[in-house]
Amino acid sequence: MTSAERTLLVTGAGGKLGRLLRRYWDKSAPKGWRVVWLSRADGSWPLQAPVRADAVLALWGVTPGGADLPMNVTLAQDAMTLAQQCGASRVLQCSSSAVYGPGVSLSEGGETIPVTDYGKAKLAMEQWVQSNPVGGIETCLMRMANVVGAESLFGAIERPGVLTLDRFADGQGPRRSYLSVSRFAEAVLALLETVSLPDVVNVANPTPVAMEALVQAAGKAMQWRDAPDGAVPVVVLETAKLDTVLGGSEPLGADEMIAEWRALGGETA
Template sequence: MTSASPRVLLIPGATGKLGRLMRRAWERAQLPGWRPVWIGRQAATGVDVVWQPGNPAPCDADAVLALWGVVPGGGDLDDNTTLARAAMALGRESGAARVLQCSSSAVYGPGARLSEDTPCAPANAYGAAKLAMEAVISKETGKTGPPACALRLANVVGADSLFDALSSEAPMVIDRFADGQGPLRSYATPSGIWRAVETLLQAETLPGVINVATPAPVGMDALARAAGRKFDWRDAPEGALAEVALETGLLQGMSGDTAPVTPEEMISDWRQLKESRA
């Protein structure tokens, strides 16, 4: 008696910063019963299939996880909506039962305990572009697309500007606000994102949006200390965001994953992923 074939998860965005981290994390966080097909728009290490938006789906699939996106300084931010439409089309054409797309906590703007019901007030063009992307996903889902969910990712361990600085030998500077504290942020680890993806793939009903982060925010200065890096303070410039902290009750209720993640554990995970090759 043979076991059932694994279900297929199409993953466009294999070569981006988030995609590379998620490929490395896959080895430790494999989803039982699922086989990833890593998609890139050009041939590269780790790409299983080269595929361009607008082309026929490369194969049948059970679900789509879109990791691609345009970040500040990486191109036209309006292309995030174009990629969202392409991911929805990929879901339809491949026969996927659901589409998961990565959004960002930047849709909210600053604040504490930001829940999925909190009115969005993006503080920058990136957040506005991601909010516009979410609107496209919702519209496409309501028309002919499969059920879809936008994952509002917190800062991703290993992918944000702090971790770029931690990877550099250049002197490190962290903003300090009027209360004497550094920036407070919610973070998501790549392995935690995989757990959230597994939860959403198993869910009977998909939420339209969901916050993805560890249960408690951490200070950027605490992460620097956990990494053993010295840094200098500077007065936070005008427009700097003191706190972006997500409420994760929806995800915790669906997954049962309520364990806190310390700065030391985040740094340990990041270093292990840096040492892996994927």
């Protein structure tokens, strides 16, 4: 550890994204940063920061389908408590594109009209963070797209059998903004280094992806069904703010996303 090296405390190390990010940084260490990983599964309660740290990345959260979605607010509060304990000056809180509801060109300044319980829980988390600033600590809410390898499509890819996708009246399947682990890692480091930390930023790869393209790239057998009422055809995040922070980034196609996921330990059934 050099004198210029800083410490990043990452919570949620035991979750899907935490494990993927750890593998990614094991292969390509974040320059200038020592990473310390913290998981609720460690049993490290009552909550106590294990080290002094310059910044906190709060990955932990209750995911869609979880039994205690309001816990997302509590975990955001815990991240701020840790930041105060360890002397951090920046906290990156993981939110979700679910706070917007369906749509295209969803931007940080647009309306937040979540349609799922998960989206409503994440919006409540955001509102708590924004309403409870802590002196000396900057916060950024990262509204994250579906993470490659850490969301339900990839669970279905890994399970045995044929995968079923919705097909809509226009003949197309679902299209989504996705977030590769490499893009997420780049975004985290850029947000830690930027002079002016945004209050809210969409975090996604710049180009949306058809779900069937990911399934096909993974070599998974699939079939279509008519989309039921309420199914969402398109969710696309606007990434201009993040692109400015990153200074530009080449989009990954479905094949490249699947290749990266496999390199981080993802396997098809």
